[in-house]
Amino acid sequence: MAEVQPPTQEQLDAYVRTRLALAGFDLTLLPEKADPATGVPTQAQVLASLRSFVASTPGAIAGWAAPATSPAYGQQASPPLLYPSITEAWTGKAEE
């Protein structure tokens, strides 16, 4: 399998801007210069932070797979659970 080249800063920037726009987020509502009254980050701060986040985090999560002898068995391993502690102890008796 060919190694995928990491995205450039320009590609990351385009991705972040596009994702924000698709989510209906208007970057221009943020200040261009620091605003001590609200403390909200500037447009540049937001873009820099999100480029860094996108470059580091999603790939690290997507790179993990449940230990298994093959991908086919990996699909069966550790089914995703939102609330694992509840699932562990659930009695099924709602009145309890």
Next chain:
Amino acid sequence: MSRALNRRVFLASSAAVASGVALQSAAPASAATAAKLRIPDIDVRQAARQDPSEATLAEAVVLMRRGKLTATELTEAYLERIERYDSTYQAYAEVTGEAALKAARQADRRPIGVLRGIPLCIKDNYFTDGVPTRCNSLIFEDFVPDEDATAVARLKAAGGIVLGKGQMGPLATTRATKPNGTVTTVNAWTPADPSVDPGGSSTGPACSVAARLASSSIGTQTGGSIVLPSNQQNLTGLKPTMGRVSIHGVIPLSFTRDHAGPLARDAMDAAIMLQIMAGPDPKDPRTLGLPVVPDLIRSATPVASKGVRLRRATRIGVPADFLSSQKEMRGAFLDQLAAIRGVTLVDITYPADWALLTGTFNAARLAERTEPFRHWLREDPTKFGVSLLSWLQGLMLSGDEWITAQRAKTHLLREVLDGILNDCDVVLQTGPVPFDILGLPEIAFPIGFGTNGVPVGTILGGQPYEEDRLLEVTAAYQATTAWHTRRPTDPTATARAKLRATQTRPRLSAEEAAEASA
């Protein structure tokens, strides 16, 4: 509780649901349930007899039962201290003094419930009927709910009085600051120095109890927000198992990880508060179909025949890196624990993928905070103030990555339950996040003081719905130590003047807020 049994019951239950057997609607825990509780006739310390504000919740109830204290006297004592000192502490976002006094007088005429008029501080992300609930954010600056959160309603039904709303990190993220990041609430142990970490995000509830401005308090935890301020301010904080307490009426941060629980003076007070708050709530399906709430007050009552002993033999897991930077304190604490009859200390080792699954994977929670706030992200993101970045980071995770993180939770839970917690019954924690991810219970309690005079605490984690065992260990430890009874000195005039003279208070940047966010 047997975990093997739990799994069998779960599988049987799954089959029942799959075959079309519907769940019955759950009856809410009621005032009647709370009324059945009884706080034991504990010894009341001399200091508490002399000064009502020094009384723990349990001591205050005992004094009231004996006719030595009224709810009105107790409420007035706290309101007087709030009036005198809260401009320094800034523990409260809103003080409901008049309503509290009215409720106290009513409680004195006709005591109801186990709490009989005990004044409480409520973190400002719990809905409170007719009282502003701002979550310390410009988003909710004009929000006045028309109902109480379930946990608040239960405390009031049990005779609790809302004394006010506790300051908090903006939207429950960091230590308490203004929405723009300027530090507000101080650590009750260092009121003249706002740079000292008071813990967050339940900063105000912690400060109010530590500074004797309330009997007890409730907070929320998504990434350490109950246990960390409890550790920093010499309190006993209990983050229960996911589903143990309803979070209906709590402004959300991350819906798979938000927990409601008490920040209290000691194990007994934490047990009383949790006993009242816990139980099924039809408005929060996460609370339904779970094991019954055990007798937590009994669990928090130390057993002291021929010296203190645990109610049942308990293996306490100790990771190699526990308190590794404070070796002397580590040694003293572990020696003290080991001296309690029934305790066995066990060395435990983390699984190989621990750092990845509890570190990088912590980011998976961020998508959960983005979704319920989409309206405001589109309408006016400046209202998020210093906290905006982590809400936008949540937009950058894809659905498949979020699902991978949920799969990793299942894997991590098995590693914890079949690995670490197979070798021990409870485990000392080096941080709160792993058990927050898994929804497992944690208790924080004081174990000493640092050289800077700031309290040092520890966190003990347990198995699902075994808050009782956490309380048993903590109560036994507190029966043999006095750290939890220490009280910070009231702010002196000099300290208050120094604080007023401080031109600039510390301020978090947007990047720092994202990094420190719960």
